[in-house]
Amino acid sequence: MNHRISFQATGGPEVLEWVEAPLPDPGPGEARIRHTAIGVNYIDIYQRAGAYPVPLPAALGFEAAGIVEALGPGVTGLETGQRVAYVDGPAGAYAEARNYPAKRLVPLPVTVSNEEAAALIFKGLTSHMLVRRVWRPVAGEWALVHAAAGGVGLILTRWLAAEGARVIAVVSSGEKADTVKAAGALAVIVVPRGGSYGNLASEVRQLTGGEGVRVAYDSVGKDSFDASLDSLAQFGLMASYGRASGALPMLDPADLGRRGSLAVQRPTVFHHVADPGDLQAAARDLFEAHAKGVIRAHIHDRLPLREVAQAHQLLESRLTQGALLLIP
């Protein structure tokens, strides 16, 4: 019998249940994937906790890698036994196996293992969006990266630094500071858990000779939003792509003018890879960057799928560096 993780009410990690989930044959255009590694992402926490409301009971998970086990009618270009990964809805990656739209599957090259793919496809394609579509790194330009030792943050930091951007990384501990320096960050600002972002902008100004950063990649949201805006150089860009600390404050567009003709973008990877051609092209770029060593898959730990509650506790505790995987 196939199993998956489900929740009937929003709340803490304890709402997550291991349930039987009978799996029909794949329908037209679908493939059945036997998962071998599943990525845990902050969006899973938002959904479980109710910050992003979903109809209940609900399945969870947007990122996994595995083996094609069966093909539905009309599917071409895939074979049973092939290794694939995906990032997208509908949620339900926290499962032993599932049926999934075949055109949304990304075939895996020999250079990437299934575990690496499950650590890369969501977080890496988000980083790809941030360095290719939101702001293309320019050698010597300053970039501020929040949660730089996290799943997305570590890939993003490495990618920006590899392309010559001067990265100021923000993390919550000395241990994480060592990790992001090793990934190429030029400077690190430590804001401890429970600490204030009040001095961040002045520290950034000091590091950049008064100028500020060209781009601020902010996934923390509520706590750091204002400090990120205050850290920008004139004409700078704030890429606000997450809200780990809570919902964003209201923003008066006129403020952006007063603060130096700033721009704010709220990019979402699901939009950027919605077109199957864009998805495959971005995945090719991502796996090429991985094969060349520009980026790496950082796996913090692997836990059995049934121990998903522990994985969520770990991610929310802010003690992880890189990706957490669930193994069915």
Ligand SMILES: NC(=O)c1ccc[n+]([C@@H]2O[C@H](COP(=O)([O-])OP(=O)(O)OC[C@H]3O[C@@H](n4cnc5c(N)ncnc54)[C@H](OP(=O)(O)O)[C@@H]3O)[C@@H](O)[C@H]2O)c1
């Ligand atoms: N827009 C998109 O398309 C997109 C796609 C994927 C992910 N995201 C966003 O990217 C961010 C990173 O996702 P991830 O899955 O890779 O998670 P992650 O970065 O591994 O974990 C979140 C990190 O945020 C930092 N943080 C700061 N304040 C926090 C708080 N109050 N509570 C919890 N964490 C806090 C922590 O790092 P420190 O302890 O070092 O501060 C923590 O490790 C999330 O905000 C997610 O929503 C957006």
